[in-house]
Amino acid sequence: MTSRTKQQWDERPDLPSDHFVSADIYTKQDIFDEEVTKLFAKQWKFVAHESELPNKGDFRTAEHAGKPLILYRGQDDVVRCFYNACSHRGSLVVTEPRGNAKYLTCFFHLWSFDGKGACTNITKPDGYDACATVTKDKMGLREVKCVVRLGMIFITLDDQAEEFDDYVGDSLNQLEEVMGTKPMEVFHLHRVNMNANWKQWQETNMELYHEWGHVVNRTTSVAASGYHERKWSIHPNGHGWLEPLKVDYGNYEGWGDRDNLLLPGLMPAEFRVVDLFPNTTVIVRGTTVRIDTTIPIAPGVTILEQRGLGLKEDSAEDRRTRQKHHNQFWGPLGRNLSEDVIFVDAVAKANFSNTAKWGIFARHENMGAQDDEIMRAYYSVWGKWMERRANDPYGNMTAATE
Amino acid sequence: MSMDKEDIRQLIAQSCLCLDEEDYDGFLQICSSDFTYFVKAFSPDLGMEMVWMDHDHPEFVDMCAMIPKHVRMSGSISRHVNVSLITEISDRNAKVTSKILLVHTGQEGTSTILATGKYVDQITVESNELRIKARNVSLETRKWNPGLHVPI
Numbered sequence: 076m077t078s079r080t081k082q083q084w085d086e087r088p089d090l091p092s093d094h095f096v097s098a099d100i101y102t103k104q105d106i107f108d109e110e111v112t113k114l115f116a117k118q119w120k121f122v123a124h125e126s127e128l129p130n131k132g133d134f135r136t137a138e139h140a141g142k143p144l145i146l147y148r149g150q151d152d153v154v155r156c157f158y159n160a161c162s163h164r165g166s167l168v169v170t171e172p173r174g175n176a177k178y179l180t181c182f183f184h185l186w187s188f189d190g191k192g193a194c195t196n197i198t199k200p201d202g203y204d205a206c207a208t209v210t211k212d213k214m215g216l217r218e219v220k221c222v223v224r225l226g227m228i229f230i231t232l233d234d235q236a237e238e239f240d241d242y243v244g245d246s247l248n249q250l251e252e253v254m255g256t257k258p259m260e261v262f263h264l265h266r267v268n269m270n271a272n273w274k275q276w277q278e279t280n281m282e283l284y285h286e287w288g289h290v291v292n293r294t295t296s297v298a299a300s301g302y303h304e305r306k307w308s309i310h311p312n313g314h315g316w317l318e319p320l321k322v323d324y325g326n327y328e329g330w331g332d333r334d335n336l337l338l339p340g341l342m343p344a345e346f347r348v349v350d351l352f353p354n355t356t357v358i359v360r361g362t363t364v365r366i367d368t369t370i371p372i373a374p375g376v377t378i379l380e381q382r383g384l385g386l387k388e389d390s391a392e393d394r395r396t397r398q399k400h401h402n403q404f405w406g407p408l409g410r411n412l413s414e415d416v417i418f419v420d421a422v423a424k425a426n427f428s429n430t431a432k433w434g435i436f437a438r439h440e441n442m443g444a445q446d447d448e449i450m451r452a453y454y455s456v457w458g459k460w461m462e463r464r465a466n467d468p469y470g471n472m473t474a475a476t477e
Numbered sequence: 478m479s480m481d482k483e484d485i486r487q488l489i490a491q492s493c494l495c496l497d498e499e500d501y502d503g504f505l506q507i508c509s510s511d512f513t514y515f516v517k518a519f520s521p522d523l524g525m526e527m528v529w530m531d532h533d534h535p536e537f538v539d540m541c542a543m544i545p546k547h548v549r550m551s552g553s554i555s556r557h558v559n560v561s562l563i564t565e566i567s568d569r570n571a572k573v574t575s576k577i578l579l580v581h582t583g584q585e586g587t588s589t590i591l592a593t594g595k596y597v598d599q600i601t602v603e604s605n606e607l608r609i610k611a612r613n614v615s616l617e618t619r620k621w622n623p624g625l626h627v628p629i
């Protein structure tokens with residue numbers, strides 16, 4: 076038998092239930108809506124790097140689970156997060172992506188808030204004398220739990236969420252020395268509109284056999300010695316990281332090695348990847364770091380946000396080299412990143428037209444680089460949060476076939 | 478040789494036609510031997526200028542040579558250029574600022590604006606011919622789908 080009939084094509088893959096997913100998890104609006112409430116409103120999420128608001132009074136805006144947020148470094152030098160919504164009538168308090176202010180003053184009726192989210196000004200407050208609850212001490216902003224780890228700012232909308240350090244466990248260990256020794260600085264931030272589901276992007280940072288599709292990865296990494304021998308470590312919360320690799324950058328025509336300007340704790344040309352459930356990835360390439368996160372808009376609309384980092388202490392010349400290294404692979408003009416967008420959009424095209432009904436994650440390579448165990452673990456954790464099985468989200472399969 | 482504004486306009490137009498055709502040999506023929514290529518974009522999120530490409534002549538040549546090996550957005554890109562300002566610096570050097578609009582046309586025929594920004598070109602004379610010595614691209618567009626493998 077070569078090709079398959081419609082019935083054969085549509086039928087449940089003859090595989091263990093965790094070895095495939097249903098395309099419905101990417102395409103269905105009700106599942107997406109549930110992801111917002113069951114996953115994104117509960118989970119810890121990377122939102123920015125602390126270098127984006129280095130000084131007291133600096134603020135940045137962000138968006139998570141459909142909510143506009145403010146990150147604000149107070150006069151006590153602590154970064155906090157608040158809903159970007161005024162206590163008065165709900166206007167956005169901050170309308171610029173960044174800025175500096177001792178107080179945030181809402182532009183609508185000029186109420187003000189300080190770095191701890193306390194209301195510091197109600198315009199002509201005697202107008203509220205008849206209402207004892209409309210006073211500065213009761214009109215603070217809604218604070219969102221926020222921690223800074225290795226310079227990365229994580230938030231959760233769930234006041235009852237487990238502590239961040241318990242949530243990530245030892246998943247950040249691979250980054251401890253690289254990102255935690257010297258202050259780092261974001262030098263690149265760009266966004267990509269993808270016509271795909273947010274999980275399809277995250278998959279590109281976990282399943283590594285698509286590296287065959289990238290000419291840069293194929294030549295510099297898959298061909299490098301030790302590539303397949305690296306083992307995945309998988310955390311029960313769905314995070315994962317891979318043992319380091321020495322990449323052969325010189326294998327790509329015109330590129331040199333990456334033996335200098337190494338970030339702390341790295342061997343020349345060392346590659347590391349850390350995936351944090353559900354949608355953040357940190358990738359280290361010797362001299363520079365990329366942080367990916369996604370902003371899901373709809374089942375088939377995702378904004379990818381990609382940052383590039385160097386050391387804060389970089390001289391102009393060193394920064395230039397790091398930027399070059401960053402831009403070789405990454406950024407909108409890099410050799411690798413835009414290919415992933417094309418891959419993902421192509422998968423989504425077949426999924427959203429209900430043409431491809433299944434995705435197969437059935438590779439077993441003894442937990443090596445191209446093993447699908449990381450994908451299986453990811454979707455198992457997704458299933459727990461969602462109370463649905465990724466291979467059968469609507470419970471259509473009979474117990475016998477499931 | 479002195480700098481003739483019409484010749485300069487022709488040179489910029491020719492450079493865009495070469496890039497539209499993906500004729501990188503043709504493009505490099507009208508660039509000087511010490512050509513540099515630079516793309517930047519200002520990030521309102523970071524409050525700083527981002528460098529997106531920074532190549533000397535050999536790096537630019539290598540980059541162009543590898544383009545056919547990559548997975549790329551299908552369709553074609555058309556560069557619409559308006560040479561807005563020519564500042565003659567000397568008889569052998571000029572600075573040219575042009576507004577650019579990159580329009581992508583997909584295989585099915587839909588055209589969309591891909592990017593807007595400007596070229597700031599340094600023009601020089603080499604072997605008695607006008608040559609582009611440096612192209613600095615400033616992009617206003619920063620949000621992409623999916624990204625490019627080709628020079629802007």
Ligand code: FES
Binds near residue numbers: 164181185186
């Ligand atoms: S809505 Fe902000 S001051 Fe009125």
Ligand SMILES: [Fe+2]
Binds near residue numbers: 279285286289411415
């Ligand atoms: Fe990739």
